[in-house]
Amino acid sequence: MNTLEVKNLCTHFFTRAGVVKAVDGVSFSIGRGKVLGLVGESGSGKSVTGFSILGLVDPPGRVVSGEILYKGKNLVGLPEEELRRLRGNRIAMIFQDPMMTLNPVLRVDTQMIETVLAHEKVSREEARQRSRDALGMVGIPSPDERLKSYPHQFSGGMRQRVAIAIALLHRPDLIVADEPTTALDVTIQGQILAEVQKLAQNLGTSLVWITHDLSVVAGLADEIAVMYAGRVVEQGEVNAVLDAPYHPYTHGLIGSVPSRNKRGEPLRQIPGMTPSLLSLAPGCAFKTRCNRADAACDVMPNLDELSPGRFARCVHPHVGAEA
Amino acid sequence: MALYLIRRLMQSGFVLIAMSLLVFLGVYAVGDPVEILISPDADQEERERAVRALGLDLPLWHQYLVFLGRALQGDLGRSFVFNEPAIQLILQRMPATLELAFGAMFISVLIGLPLGLYAGLRPDGRLSKTIMAGSILGFSLPSFWVGLMLIMLFAVQLGWLPSTGRGETAMLFGIRWSFLTGDGLAHILLPAINLSLFKISLVIRLTRAGVRETMLMDYVKFARAKGLTPFRVTFVHVFKNIMIPVVTVLGLELGGTIAFSVVTESVFAWPGMGKLIIDSINVLDRPVIVAYLMMIVLMFIVINLLVDLVYTLLDPRVRLEGKA
Numbered sequence: 058m059n060t061l062e063v064k065n066l067c068t069h070f071f072t073r074a075g076v077v078k079a080v081d082g083v084s085f086s087i088g089r090g091k092v093l094g095l096v097g098e099s100g101s102g103k104s105v106t107g108f109s110i111l112g113l114v115d116p117p118g119r120v121v122s123g124e125i126l127y128k129g130k131n132l133v134g135l136p137e138e139e140l141r142r143l144r145g146n147r148i149a150m151i152f153q154d155p156m157m158t159l160n161p162v163l164r165v166d167t168q169m170i171e172t173v174l175a176h177e178k179v180s181r182e183e184a185r186q187r188s189r190d191a192l193g194m195v196g197i198p199s200p201d202e203r204l205k206s207y208p209h210q211f212s213g214g215m216r217q218r219v220a221i222a223i224a225l226l227h228r229p230d231l232i233v234a235d236e237p238t239t240a241l242d243v244t245i246q247g248q249i250l251a252e253v254q255k256l257a258q259n260l261g262t263s264l265v266w267i268t269h270d271l272s273v274v275a276g277l278a279d280e281i282a283v284m285y286a287g288r289v290v291e292q293g294e295v296n297a298v299l300d301a302p303y304h305p306y307t308h309g310l311i312g313s314v315p316s317r318n319k320r321g322e323p324l325r326q327i328p329g330m331t332p333s334l335l336s337l338a339p340g341c342a343f344k345t346r347c348n349r350a351d352a353a354c355d356v357m358p359n360l361d362e363l364s365p366g367r368f369a370r371c372v373h374p375h376v377g378a379e380a
Numbered sequence: 381m382a383l384y385l386i387r388r389l390m391q392s393g394f395v396l397i398a399m400s401l402l403v404f405l406g407v408y409a410v411g412d413p414v415e416i417l418i419s420p421d422a423d424q425e426e427r428e429r430a431v432r433a434l435g436l437d438l439p440l441w442h443q444y445l446v447f448l449g450r451a452l453q454g455d456l457g458r459s460f461v462f463n464e465p466a467i468q469l470i471l472q473r474m475p476a477t478l479e480l481a482f483g484a485m486f487i488s489v490l491i492g493l494p495l496g497l498y499a500g501l502r503p504d505g506r507l508s509k510t511i512m513a514g515s516i517l518g519f520s521l522p523s524f525w526v527g528l529m530l531i532m533l534f535a536v537q538l539g540w541l542p543s544t545g546r547g548e549t550a551m552l553f554g555i556r557w558s559f560l561t562g563d564g565l566a567h568i569l570l571p572a573i574n575l576s577l578f579k580i581s582l583v584i585r586l587t588r589a590g591v592r593e594t595m596l597m598d599y600v601k602f603a604r605a606k607g608l609t610p611f612r613v614t615f616v617h618v619f620k621n622i623m624i625p626v627v628t629v630l631g632l633e634l635g636g637t638i639a640f641s642v643v644t645e646s647v648f649a650w651p652g653m654g655k656l657i658i659d660s661i662n663v664l665d666r667p668v669i670v671a672y673l674m675m676i677v678l679m680f681i682v683i684n685l686l687v688d689l690v691y692t693l694l695d696p697r698v699r700l701e702g703k704a
């Protein structure tokens with residue numbers, strides 16, 4: 058059974074200006090120990106997808122339809138207390154900005170021990186031991202002393218390690234990592250990436266790795282889903298997609314000539330802007346920026362399986378002769 | 381930390397000296413006490429004797445230096461009216477004012493904090509909107525009018541609570557306190573409520589703003605993502621953060637509450653410093669006025685210092701910088 062299956066997820070924000078369809082019919086699944094890279098420009102709905110999985114979408118937002126199956130069990134509409142017992146326990150999350158994720162007025166030990174005690178009836182002493190071990194596991198030197206520190210006494214990279222340690226406390230089945238290395242400098246990014254990958258593999262943890270950086274996904278993910286304006290526009294095995302993207306948007310992200318040496322390059326800017334989700338014209342959301350757009354694109358294309366295991370939402374994909 | 385304290389204490393010394401000069405000059409400019417204190421039919425010789433006895437014949441700068449010299453020895457002059465040391469008069473009345481001020485503080489936290497918390501957690505609820513509307517009333521209704529209304533309702537109409545004086549008192553540390561007896565508590569209730577009204581509103585608005593701001597922080601979302609109960613998220617993660625502004629502002633308010641309890645003390649005939657100062661101003665009892673103002677200045681300085689210290693205890697980020 059898959060660890061996670063998201064089916065047709067729609068999460069909308071009911072703002073005064075109108076309904077923002079931040080996530081509009083997103084589907085993907087992740088097997089045990091697998092890594093899904095969720096890629097897209099800022100504002101494409103990646104974080105909202107992540108929060109939806111944990112049931113942490115706040116008003117005016119709401120999951121309006123779809124299913125989120127964790128080991129076959131639908132989390133949408135689950136009572137809050139049941140969700141709480143899964144959060145941080147079976148499904149954990151790491152946030153983007155490590156400077157903001159830890160509570161500034163609570164010591165690190167407080168913030169770790171409470172996480173252990175939220176889900177297991179163990180003594181404080183045991184909870185402390187577990188916290189210390191987790192800190193050691195993510196490569197924080199002298200964890201015993203560091204436990205007594207406040208967050209501001211750590212560097213950004215170290216804080217993110219603490220957040221990762223917290224996420225790992227209960228050896229979750231799934232971690233949603235929302236751009237956890239974006240705010241860090243490149244060397245630390247690499248270290249943390251390698252660390253998380255190793256830990257996830259050892260523990261058999263599945264990952265949803267959210268990023269706007271294709272180079273990160275290339276080495277890490279098994280599968281990739283590219284999001285644009287709240288929808289998945291391309292999906293498939295990571296190497297296949299990066300080698301020969303079908304969707305013009307993915308194409309633009311990687312560069313016009315798909316070749317392996319383009320891999321690992323940072324995200325390239327595509328001319329134009331992400332459309333406002335409030336005033337989406339009917340049809341393909343990418344058509345304002347797409348060089349292949351024509352009248353056929355005025356009807357929203359489906360996410361079709363263009364070759365085995367490869368999906369794209371486009372009427373003129375880069376496939377076969379057309380590529 | 382020690383260095384910081386020493387620096388702060390020296391600053392405080394300068395402020396005290398500067399204030400003493402201002403207070404002295406300011407009070408000197410107000411009227412002539414001789415006119416009030418000495419009976420109109422006294423002859424010239426009697427008048428001069430009285431003026432000399434009060435030290436009013438010396439040049440102003442000399443009077444100030446005499447005042448400053450004595451002040452440094454804890455002597456702020458003798459009351460023209462009571463012929464007692466001014467400082468002693470004030471210290472006698474101080475416990476009454478202090479317990480009134482602290483009672484008001486206590487009530488404002490007891491009522492303001494839960495209401496503010498509720499309004500912050502449910503900003504769109506009907507009850508929250510009522511609370512916020514009420515807090516505007518608390519800000520804008522004049523204190524003396526509310527005091528009179530309280531007396532009308534609870535003392536005159538319903539006859540539940542007494543409206544004047546301190547009631548029965550009990551000794552603690554050699555000082556008489558009202559809050560230690562049932563009768564005293566009944567007496568302090570109305571004036572304390574009256575004095576707390578503004579502060580309740582203040583606490584409500586501070587708490588609500590703090591809660592709303594804090595709830596949006598990533599660390600609160602992360603706390604929820606860890607699977608903490610809503611109770612723990614609210615009362616540990618959110619609460620600890622909003623305590624920083626609430627304690628700071630309330631601490632600073634305390635000085636003002638003590639200094640400006642004048643109105644409430646007058647309305648409820650509460651025999652505290654506020655009532656003393658009003659009486660002293662009426663008869664131009666200069667030493668008492670000066671001593672009172674100096675005490676208030678001193679109190680503000682001490683309170684500010686304490687608030688700063690408490691602040692560093694509440695916010696670990698400040699603590700570290702203080703040491704550096």
Ligand SMILES: Nc1ncnc2c1ncn2[C@@H]1O[C@H](COP(=O)(O)OP(=O)(O)O)[C@@H](O)[C@H]1O
Pocket residue numbers: 070072077079097098099100101102103104105106116117118334
């Ligand atoms: N609280 C909110 N209110 C209204 N709109 C929101 C809110 N949060 C997110 N959105 C909308 O959802 C869209 C997707 O946001 P997000 O998932 O954070 O994007 P990203 O892919 O950068 O993580 C944004 O364009 C934004 O307009």
Ligand code: SF4
Pocket residue numbers: 304305306341342343344345347348349350351353354358370371372373374
């Ligand atoms: S559907 Fe049309 S506009 Fe959209 S990506 Fe494909 S070609 Fe471009």
Ligand SMILES: [Mg+2]
Pocket residue numbers: 100103104105235236
């Ligand atoms: Mg995001």
